[in-house]
Amino acid sequence: MTPATVAGRVEIDLSVYNPFDVESVRDPYPSVERLLTDYPVAFHKDLNAWLVSPHDLVAEILRDPRYSTRFADWKDAPAPKAEAEWNLYDKLQSLALPVVAPAEHMRLRRLTAPAFSRRVMDRIEARIRDAVIGIFDEIENPAEFNVATEIAAKVPIRAIARMVGVPPEAETLFEHGLGWNLVRAQNPMYAAQDRQRYIEGTLPGLRYLLDIVAERRAAATTGAEDDADADFIGTLLATEIDGERLTDWEIVTLITALVTAGADTAVDLHTTVIRALLLHPDQRAILRARPELTEGAILEVLRWSGHGKFGGFPRFPLEDIEVGGQLLEKGSFVMPMFAPAWLDPAKWPEPRRFDVTRNHAGNIIFGAGPHLCIGLNLVKAQGRLVIEEFERRFGDQAEIVGDVEYDPTHFNARRMTNLTVRTAA
Template sequence: MSAPALADRVEIDLDVYNPYDIESVENPYPVFGKLIADYPVAFHREINAWMVSRHDLIAEILRDTRFSTNFADWNNAPKPKPRSEWTLYDQQQSMSMGTVPPAAHMRLRRLTAPAFSRRVMDQIEDRIRDSVAGIFDEIDDPREFDAATDIAAKVPIRAIARMVGVPAESETLFEHGLGWNLVRASNPLYSAQQRAQYAEGALPGLQYLLDTVAERRRSPGDHDDFLGTLLATEVDGEQLTDWEIVSVITALVTAGADTAVDLHTLTLRALLTHPEQWALLRARPDLMESVILEVLRWGGHGKFGAIPRFPREDVEIGGQLLEKGSHVMLMFSAAGLDPAKWSDPLLFDVTRNHAGNIIFGAGPHLCIGLNLVKVQGKLMIEEFERRFGDSARIAGQIEYDPSHFNARRISRLPISTARGGRS
């Protein structure tokens, strides 16, 4: 019996999906609905990438070992450099959790698991709580402020810096010199020249991390904190090298420098425009994790999805042939609105059952920082509630940055409150 014939190649262009169009950035729901219904797997000619939008198909790819997260497996990736020409960026890429072979990836997961245990996460929550409170203290006028710049832009990187043990004076290098550049240096959406500039920009931050890990190894101190746990963990006689620890930290930094920023503006927008849902959270604090998952599902914050995938061979998905080495975008924001998975998907409902979600990915590349993201969101909501209660309102036009390379980034979220908001 012969295999079923593939459908004709489905292609779209900017007329169907334009990620930089201000209207679709401000209101992505119609275009994501169209992708799910009419173009669940389609090749975008002008972006030069496959886009997969249906929840079930994305879940299938996440668990399919034929898809790589290694940038070197892209058919337009630059030729590998000889090792003698490697920079710190090249070394980091070779050790990255997204690029090492599956066996090495699972080894890293096994050796890093203790650092992400509930015990360590509870300790991290205690450690970053005052950092989040300090961000609220810095708001010039708590009666009127911009949550995008005064809260969302600060919480993620400070939380990660405090978690790793980076002193306050180095946070700027940690954020803009490292996270900003790493998320762009291996992104197929940029030109080779741009990627080279971003890779160069990441070097000081990588050197700083290497020095930090080496110093901590010489003077271990507290073995119970995050970095101390990574240094001390031994499984079957194996321990993490300095570079492997750096690869774990950079995985957190790249998430914190970009994606986690959107969580905080999306959360405040969602809860302030759905006061009945915030009232439910006040009455039932046990809903906190569900709130964060629902914000990320409903918010439609990503234009292109998660880490790019590259088929290691020709793979059929949804009746389309995804060619070996092609660039595949998993459209998580669309999948979060798929009516085949979510009942009444445009409804923001903090009591929703999120079983089977792929909000943080799935399979071997489940987001390593998901617990840290949840902790950040929880602390921000709690601090906002403690200071402002139900007196906060959105006080003007929400503005977006249509030029952002991957996010429907809220660039201005004006908030007014009836309280002073100081501790």
């Protein structure tokens, strides 16, 4: 493959795709369809990134080992610090699942798998159910309330805190400290000084997690921890495969991966799932009659809503690679565009139609390949519990009132800030 065999470079700017334009945030379909039709693979000059939109090409990139998820492989990444200058965040990044070598990545996946077993997840789900019920109990005025602030903003981080075993008084540290800053600290869309501020914001939460894991390991070593009640961290500490165990830092790395997803991406699931079901009473009725469709319905909500402005982890080619007739240069910033891929008519018949019975075979809604979302079962459990509790309390007596409001400045999500629901409560 040589540059000479590639068609002329396709370039776009904010006039074609502006993820921060309020109208595009309210209604993503026109810009998404334009990317798919006119600019399936294009270099965005204002974002300094390649945008890849068709479902088949996005899936190909997610599975291709020639792409790195390591921030250091971006040609414009800052020079690495000497190890002697590392802070806790730098140490975390050296061990994170997206950046370690493939063999190490598979080792970590193998050692963490038991913590996501059905036995452990069932015990965690019971804790999450109590958290979800408690959040619904806290709604100040159940007759009319904002789903975004009273449900969606609370469920994910509280669920993860219960999963990890964090006491209620530390949940704010997770939500507004660790989670908020982790999702921004390594995003190339931010200026270097902003990323440094976000890095510093992660440090108290990282220290807190390291202390928790160290305390739990000490308790397990002395026999003070009851193995019969092994939870998520307890399982991670106890797992030994071929003589290998996870270190404290590796356990913290896994927890922060879950916190990152929970503090940001999962927040949008709960507003979009309630909005989708209230806008489609026929689909809501089907789901009520066939609750076994709930997991597929959650996938359909995420697919149909087009809630992401970009994708998951950016990719950085380790060599020049041709994609869709364009040459993606080594070290360039490549963003697999999930929203267009999830709405691509070449993959999804009638993509704008919301259908809880849709076949999702071959979907990339939670990613694909070695970096498939590690917390997808946790996200699905949260979504199902929110649907069940909303139905139990409000049944058919709920409707959206007023305008849905969004935060156009959010760097990645079509984040709803107001979804007011009126009920008969």
